[in-house]
Amino acid sequence: MIRVDNITKTFPGAERHAVDRVTFNVNEGNICVFAGPSGCGKTTILRMINRLIEPDEGEIFINGENARTMNPATLRRTIGYVIQQIGLLPHRTIEQNVAIVPGLLKWPRDKTRKRVLELLEMVGLDPGEVGRKYPHQLSGGQMQRVGVARAMAADPPIMLMDEPFGAVDPIVRVRLQDEFLHLQQAFKKTICFVTHDINEAIKMGDYLVILNAGRIIQMGTPIEVLTSPADAFVRDLLGDDRGVKILDLTRSGSLMEPANALPESPGRNGCTVQAVQPVKIALEMMMKKNADQVGVCEGETIVGILTWNGIKEHINRVSGDGS
Amino acid sequence: MDIFMDSLLRRAPGYLPEHLQLVIIPMAIAILISLPAGIIVTRPGYRRYAEKVMALFNTAQTIPPLAVIAIFFPFLGLGYGPAILALTIYALLPIARNTIAAISSVPEDVKEAARGMGMTPKEVLFHVELPLSVPVIMAGIKTSAVLTVSTAVLAALVGGKGMGAVIFAGINFFRPELILAGTIYIGMMAVILERLISLAEYMLVPAHIK
Ligand SMILES: Nc1ncnc2c1ncn2[C@@H]1O[C@H](COP(=O)(O)OP(=O)(O)O)[C@@H](O)[C@H]1O
Ligand SMILES: [Mg+2]
Numbered sequence: 001m002i003r004v005d006n007i008t009k010t011f012p013g014a015e016r017h018a019v020d021r022v023t024f025n026v027n028e029g030n031i032c033v034f035a036g037p038s039g040c041g042k043t044t045i046l047r048m049i050n051r052l053i054e055p056d057e058g059e060i061f062i063n064g065e066n067a068r069t070m071n072p073a074t075l076r077r078t079i080g081y082v083i084q085q086i087g088l089l090p091h092r093t094i095e096q097n098v099a100i101v102p103g104l105l106k107w108p109r110d111k112t113r114k115r116v117l118e119l120l121e122m123v124g125l126d127p128g129e130v131g132r133k134y135p136h137q138l139s140g141g142q143m144q145r146v147g148v149a150r151a152m153a154a155d156p157p158i159m160l161m162d163e164p165f166g167a168v169d170p171i172v173r174v175r176l177q178d179e180f181l182h183l184q185q186a187f188k189k190t191i192c193f194v195t196h197d198i199n200e201a202i203k204m205g206d207y208l209v210i211l212n213a214g215r216i217i218q219m220g221t222p223i224e225v226l227t228s229p230a231d232a233f234v235r236d237l238l239g240d241d242r243g244v245k246i247l248d249l250t251r252s253g254s255l256m257e258p259a260n261a262l263p264e265s266p267g268r269n270g271c272t273v274q275a276v277q278p279v280k281i282a283l284e285m286m287m288k289k290n291a292d293q294v295g296v297c298e299g300e301t302i303v304g305i306l307t308w309n310g311i312k313e314h315i316n317r318v319s320g321d322g323s
Numbered sequence: 324m325d326i327f328m329d330s331l332l333r334r335a336p337g338y339l340p341e342h343l344q345l346v347i348i349p350m351a352i353a354i355l356i357s358l359p360a361g362i363i364v365t366r367p368g369y370r371r372y373a374e375k376v377m378a379l380f381n382t383a384q385t386i387p388p389l390a391v392i393a394i395f396f397p398f399l400g401l402g403y404g405p406a407i408l409a410l411t412i413y414a415l416l417p418i419a420r421n422t423i424a425a426i427s428s429v430p431e432d433v434k435e436a437a438r439g440m441g442m443t444p445k446e447v448l449f450h451v452e453l454p455l456s457v458p459v460i461m462a463g464i465k466t467s468a469v470l471t472v473s474t475a476v477l478a479a480l481v482g483g484k485g486m487g488a489v490i491f492a493g494i495n496f497f498r499p500e501l502i503l504a505g506t507i508y509i510g511m512m513a514v515i516l517e518r519l520i521s522l523a524e525y526m527l528v529p530a531h532i533k
Contacts, residue, residue: 052438077441087436091454101440150440 001190002026002049002158007058009044018044019055020214026207029188033205035195035237041214042194043084046160049192050079062158077104080151080159080189084166086143088135094120094146095131101154119149124179141172148180152187162194177203198237202226202245210234223249227318243315247279255279255314256296256304272297273306279314282306330504335489339508342485345475346512348407350468353414358460361422362448370427377423384416389477396481406475406483413474414467421463425456461524465517472513476505486512 002025009019019041026032034042047053049060051072060067067075088097095116102112120127123145135143144165151159165176177200184191195201201208202222210218210225218230226246229235238245253275272295273282285294292308364373386394392409399405429452437451479487486505493501 050439052435073441073443075441076439081436081439083432083436083439085432085435087430087432087439089433089437089451100437100442104441104446 001028001063002032002192003061003064004045004049005059005061007045007048007055007060009041009048009053009055017214019048021058022211022214022216023058024209024216024219026190026192028190030206031184031191031193031204032207032209033193033195033201034209034211035198035201035205036211036217037237038196040211042196042211043162045211046081046162046192046194049160050076050081052076077101077154078156078158080153080156080161082147082151082159082161082164084162084194086147086167088143088146088150090135093132093134094125094138095127097135097146098150098153100150101156105154107154115153119153120146122152122183123149125149141168141176144168144176148176152189157190159189159191161191163196164193165200166195166197173200180204198239199245202249210237243319244280246315246318247283247311250279250314251275252277252279252282252294252296252306253298253304255310256306257310259295259302259304272302274298275303279306279311283311326498327500327503330489330498330500331507334501335486335504335508338484338486338489338505339512342472342475342487342508342512345406345410345478345483345485346468346471346516349410349414349471349475350464352407352411353418353467354464356411357415357419358422361419361426361460362453364423365426365452366444373423373427377420380416380420380423383412384420389480392477392481401482403478403483406478406481409481410471410475410478414471417467417470418460418463421459421466422456425459425463426452428459429455457527458524461520461527465520465524468516468520469513472516473509476509 004022004024006021006023007019008017008021010017022041022045024032034045036042044053048055049062049067051067051070054068062070062075062079088094089100092100095113098116098119099112102115107115117127117131120131125142125145130138130142130146135146138146144167148161148164151161164180165173168176181204193204195204205222208218208220208222208225209216210230212233218225218234223246225234226238226242226249229238229242235242252273256275273285275296275298282294282296286292286308294306295302296304296306360376363369364376391413392406395405395409395412399408433451433455434447437447442450475483475485476487476490478485479491486508489501490505490509493499493503493505
């Protein structure tokens with residue numbers, strides 16, 4: 001859906017490339033997360049995709065079509081863009097802000113209005129309460145919701161989201177992340193998502209692109225990156241709790257031993273988890289019940305058993321050096 | 324008292340239309356020049372000149388109005404035309420200065436979002452930059468109008484007529500009632516113009532600032 005081929009960008013007067021020979025693909029319906037420290041070129045990559053900046057070298061293809069050959073304004077109207085600083089127009093009401101792209105696309109009034117109300121509700125805002133307000137009358141969390149609603153207004157198949165939940169406190173951030181993932185299940189947009197928060201990256205990403213100083217250091221699914229970090233930089237970025245993060249991404253079903261292989265009743269102590277739930281949940285159950293194993297269920301049926309030793313072995317196996 | 328009332332009600336009012344001309348014509352020309360000029364110097368390609376233009380305008384504004392007329396006297400001589408020209412130049416400054424300052428201070432993130440949503444440069448100008456600049460531009464026009472009303476008094480010195488003729492006649496012939504009458508009209512004109520522009524501003528300014 002998005003193919004970025006060896007792009008490089010150097011800003012005038014800069015000592016090093018802001019983006020250095022970067023190549024990646026984003027598949028349709030996926031969230032591709034760009035993670036890395038501040039200044040590593042994440043925003044610059046997004047801005048090259050919608051042609052707010054032109055790469056010095058390399059090509060970008062959107063649905064197989066070279067972005068260079070498209071009209072920039074037309075291209076941008078088909079790509080939802082949530083900027084880091086939100087950037088709501090201060091002289092327009094919330095409804096008017098959300099209606100900007102439909103307006104540029106000359107949608108009929110009724111259609112736009114219906115869409116705006118639907119969007120505000122979709123992002124968890126009460127249109128009656130906030131619709132007529134101006135941006136400065138909203139809280140940070142509300143503004144970020146409006147930013148997302150505005151980017152989704154014309155139902156663009158592609159979205160670029162630059163630290164979209166960056167300006168709110170951690171509690172609100174987690175809620176916005178959960179709500180957005182929920183929406184994404186329904187809409188299956190193709191998304192480039194930028195964050196400097198590795199936990200957000202792991203949570204939101206179908207695919208991770210880890211950057212440093214303009215270069216791609218590692219790419220892969222979150223579990224791939226977590227289990228085999230390319231170098232010390234990625235290991236540092238992932239943090240000391242890499243093992244626990246892995247357990248958060250591993251389904252209990254994948255580590256269990258099938259129930260019929262065990263002599264004793266697996267469901268004893270009454271602690272069971274669903275096979276689709278992360279191992280982290282199973283661990284929590286074990287600690288609560290002071291047990292060293294839990295039964296794993298699919299619906300009501302017990303299908304296996306997950307043991308403390310099994311989990312330990314798994315962590316040692318995947319994190320290699322035992323850290 | 325009678326002579327004062329006579330000056331106020333019979334002699335001075337005749338000079339009002341002339342004086343208004345000396346205000347409205349320079350103001351109109353000044354707006355027509357400085358708005359587009361302010362817009363041009365704030366376009367990306369010319370932005371590096373904006374600071375220099377601003378510095379020039381700031382310096383020019385510190386020259387006293389009489390000096391502006393004096394500077395142009397050798398080239399243009401005396402009369403109505405030179406007075407209009409000098410007043411126009413003086414009226415230009417606050418408007419151009421405020422236009423440049425206003426447009427340059429539109430937050431970068433707001434413009435970035437507007438461009439990112441697919442607004443063309445023209446749409447960004449008309450839907451974002453100008454609406455957000457209205458209050459400061461209008462303040463410039465107000466300053467300029469009030470300034471021009473009083474500066475236009477000096478036009479009489481170069482033969483440009485207006486209320487200045489009444490005031491300077493009063494000074495020359497020791498007739499304080501003429502000075503007073505002329506000054507009252509100048510004051511009234513300044514206040515009324517200021518109110519009128521404020522009204523226009525109220526209708527133009529985006530609601531969130533009201
Ligand atoms: N418009 C610009 N002009 C000059 N340098 C820029 C510009 N935008 C970004 N940079 C530089 O490019 C590098 C990458 O910036 P950016 O993409 O914003 O990083 P990130 O979003 O990862 O924090 C930084 O060194 C930054 O200073
Ligand atoms: Mg950034």
